[in-house]
Amino acid sequence: MVTTQDRTLTTWRDEIETRVKTAGAGPPVVFLHGAYGLQWDPFLDNLSESHTVYAPEHPGTTPGAPDALKPLDNLWDLVLYYYELFDELGLDAPAVIGHSFGGMVAAEIAATNPERVNKLVLIDPIGLWRDDQPVRNWMTTSFGDLPKYLFADQNLPIAQMMTAAARMTNLSDEQMDMQIQIMWSAACTGKFVWPIPDKGLKKRIHRIQAPTLIIWGRQDGIAPPIYAEEFAQRIKNARVELIDNAGHVPQMEQLQQVSGLVSDFLRS
């Protein structure tokens, strides 16, 4: 695993401190994490071999700073906050990769000011809605059931661990802290999407100018893969890659394939 550096930046009239994990060298790429907070994972390791990766933690999800979310009331505030964060990082128009909730935020950033994003990668993003194939509300799905919807392979260690933790009557301090961190991250991201993650992106998404790669796990039980087409048909210059044997987190379940697709796309 590569060594990451933590940078703490202050934005929003000094009201919000954001921790950004960075690693690597090369052209900048911003990674926006999903609903459960940032995990620096092998996908980001791979990415940092050819890029300078900036992975900010959504306000409120950094351990020890649960109140950092308070100044941001709504999605509009959140998008503007990201422009300020890009400014603080000295990023004019980086490539942006967003996963799940982070995918929605990335699309909003790219739609609101198309000049600030030069390439866009959306991995199983939320943000659009079809009544006939609703996005599953992960915030009201029991912890023990989540692996079923998140992963294609139920034998993954993380899937097994989540299922087991849901049944335990006692948790170790470490497991307890992890659950609190996951719950609170879901609360801080949920603020912008509760109770249905359709907050107007459909009206703005046509404004995206950046060439866009849409990656989707074929077994995604949170946001069904039919949404890949929903995104693609609304974005001028978009391409879809469906990933076999992958759920909502294809960069974990099919690491090499997804890493390859992303790095080819960013290089092209």
Add this chain to the structure above:
Amino acid sequence: MFHLMPYRDLPDDFEKRYHSVWVDPPFHELSTPEKAGQFYNWTLDELIHAAKAGMDGVCVNEHHQNAYGNMPGPNLMGSVLARATAGTDVAIVQMGATLPTTQPPIRVAEEYAMLDCISGGRLVAGMPLGSPMDANLCYGITPIEQRERYYEAHDLILKAWQSREVFPWNGKYTQLPMVNLWPRPVQQPHPPVWVPGSGSLSTWDFAVQHDHCYCFLSYFGSKLAKGVMDGFWEFVGKSERDSNPYRAGFLQLLVVSETDARAEEEYYPHIRYFYDKCLHIAPEFAAPPGHQDYRSLVNTMKKQFKDVRSMRDELPNFTFKDFVDKGFVIAGSPATVRDQLQEAIKDLRVGNLMVLLHIGSMPHELTLKNIDLFSREVLPHVRDLWDNEWENRWWPESLRAMRALPAEAVPAGGAS
């Protein structure tokens, strides 16, 4: 008397066949509109009966999409009760209309003012935050914003009741150009406010700061409540407020019969029904992320996680004796109930006691019997426990004088 108005006719295997009693139980499989109508009328009759039998107040609350408590519009019930108890000294305790889910919240100020006018100043204004199932799942309120919405709604309602001037309200969640409430409540400066809670520090702070009555609503009895209420009184002690026991309320499940043995025979199936079916709530509905602020989340996870999970495992095996010994339900002959209740009241230092006299699947006639026995044999012995020392400042002023006992208890069925 507090009435949840649970659905009384769930199938025996309900908790095995269905995911949750709240949010997603299918109405058409489990009920009919005709049955619902029957239960509404029984509920109203039971509360009116309780008022006639000598109870100090009658109390309803708000819940949605569930078989646990079927009153989505508590003020509709309160309106009937206010009219049916005209001219009596019975308080209309609305526990109540949920603030964060009523938009705009002056609707609560208006309806409560109406109830206060209809009842001639007998309203107690409960101001609940709302359960996660009701507020977040059924009514779509963003969990992390719920408490802030509540605070804002509370401030708006209090100001709307009291302001002599027309005022604009420029809130984060509600903007109104000209607030000018019609009608205004009879009680001045405003009806007493009760704040239901489940033990969180933020709610204590809020209730004490505003000098409202804090009501701990628990189904797990006075023994487990002791820790919470001791914490509350310690909190009050550190504030500027006095230790008037009427500053606190408590909800208690209670059943009375001729003897302890008959109480078990008559009521145990309904107690079982309540804990097995009415509280069969999908855990993921009860705790959506953000419903608790960060500090409360950490506190709950670290202090209560183990207790809650082990309670969930143990409850299905509780005998009648377990329920009584642990104080979840106060049950037995009048003498037994009197002793247990007096002990609980003193132990918790609560002035405003809410008794749940209809439990789960209890049929109408048995409910009337419970009401009669409680009113006649128990209530006179606990009513004035604190009155020598303290005034109930959280009770409608015109009703504070000690109530005379009814000349004769209304016979069972008399109100139906």
